[in-house]
Amino acid sequence: MRKHFCAILIIASAIFAYLPAKSATELNTYEQQIDTLKKDGIDPVCKMKVKAGSIKTHIHNKVVYGFCSDGCKRSFLKQPEKYLKK
Ligand SMILES: [Zn+2]
Structure with missing residues (x-):
């Protein structure tokens, strides 16, 4: 059970780390x-x-x-x- 929770936590933090990077890229594309x-x-x-x-x-x-x-x-x-x- 604990292992499962850890996995979810890792996935969630990976998504959060990815999101700001993605929107910054979109902004650059827009500016171009x-x-x-x-x-x-x-x-x-x-x-x-x-x-x-x-x-x-x-x-x-x-x-x-x-x-x-x-x-x-x-x-x-x-x-x-x-x-x-x-
Ligand atoms: Zn017009």
Whole structure:
């Protein structure tokens, strides 16, 4: 019985040790997809002009897209193909 408890404790601490490391990696991945817009662009979601220097951007297929708002960016992230087809 005691052995069993020890095993659970080891597994639990292993999970806790793993979790923060994982979220840090996810954060890095997220940051890599953000770049400053180098020149004026068009928000692919609402077609508004986005000024150079905006950090509301997302890199898709190595192209930096700028967005007027986080809402537009979220819409784009959900279905990028939908907004790029047109
Ligand atoms: Zn927009």
